[in-house]
Amino acid sequence: MKDSFSLKKLTLLECRDQLKSIPEGKVLINTINAYSCNQAKYDKDFAEALTNSDVLLADGTSIVLACHFLRAKSRPCHRCTGWDLFRYEMERLDASLSDENSYWRKRNPGRKKPYVLFVGSSENVLNLIRAKAASEFPNIEVRTYSPPFKPVFSDEDNAAIVEFINSADPDMVWIGMTAPKQEKWSYSHWKELDIQCHVGSIGAVFDFYAGTMPRAPLFMQRCGLEWLYRWSREPIRLFRRYGIGNPQFVWNVVKEFFVR
Numbered sequence: 001m002k003d004s005f006s007l008k009k010l011t012l013l014e015c016r017d018q019l020k021s022i023p024e025g026k027v028l029i030n031t032i033n034a035y036s037c038n039q040a041k042y043d044k045d046f047a048e049a050l051t052n053s054d055v056l057l058a059d060g061t062s063i064v065l066a067c068h069f070l071r072a073k074s075r076p077c078h079r080c081t082g083w084d085l086f087r088y089e090m091e092r093l094d095a096s097l098s099d100e101n102s103y104w105r106k107r108n109p110g111r112k113k114p115y116v117l118f119v120g121s122s123e124n125v126l127n128l129i130r131a132k133a134a135s136e137f138p139n140i141e142v143r144t145y146s147p148p149f150k151p152v153f154s155d156e157d158n159a160a161i162v163e164f165i166n167s168a169d170p171d172m173v174w175i176g177m178t179a180p181k182q183e184k185w186s187y188s189h190w191k192e193l194d195i196q197c198h199v200g201s202i203g204a205v206f207d208f209y210a211g212t213m214p215r216a217p218l219f220m221q222r223c224g225l226e227w228l229y230r231w232s233r234e235p236i237r238l239f240r241r242y243g244i245g246n247p248q249f250v251w252n253v254v255k256e257f258f259v260r
Helices: 016-021 034-040 044-051 061-069 082-098 103-107 123-136 155-168 181-188 205-210 218-222 226-233 239-257
Strands: 027-032 055-058 115-120 141-145 172-176 198-201
Touching: 016 082, 027 034, 027 044, 027 082, 027 181, 034 044, 034 061, 034 239, 044 181, 055 061, 055 082, 061 239, 082 103, 082 172, 082 198, 082 205, 115 123, 115 155, 123 141, 123 205, 141 155, 172 181, 172 205, 181 198, 218 226, 226 239
Parallel strands: 027 055, 027 198, 115 141, 115 172, 172 198
Antiparallel strands: none
16 A cells, blocks of 8 residues: 555644644544554554544654654644543533533533543443542543444444434543544544534543553653553563554654655
């Protein structure tokens, strides 16, 4: 397949403060890191999903550095992770309960709290998310759905997920099926989702928030070494992703530099 995915041409959010500028309504928000960049080079559907995101976040210092090296269309000043997006959206909705002019209240005047959906992961993780969110974000009603664990969903599986989302008429939807599955699912079913809210693909954030997977120490996050922490915890399983994937990402960026 001809390589048509270009980091140079992507439109990325330039800083975390710009999360405030995301408009209300139906907005598809995805993140991109070195791993997803590598995958998009060979997966046309994934490349299309990322390229056509309404909002794309640079979830990795490697992406920030690469964009500056390539003199890309977008040159983020720092990374904006799925965790940053999650905290921003949840805190925004939780604080909006007292705002009579909030978007969700205007859409559903009789609603007592904004509805946030978590779609993906296991029932165990989702139970932990519900319990923690009830304490940390008491002004949000959390609803969850755990799809079947299989590489490819059947038509019935997809229809059930779409029905769950649409029937809730949510005020925020989080998709956590791991990349590239989550991005491809949201994009391919976008027209079927009869909703008016933000949809964010945040993968491992489900586990981070549930506490089933620890985040890297703060100093490693600040140094852009969160990937190294994750690799150190699962060296065999993540060898292909980081041991092979990181050098591959560097090589892909160097090749793209010389493409005019």
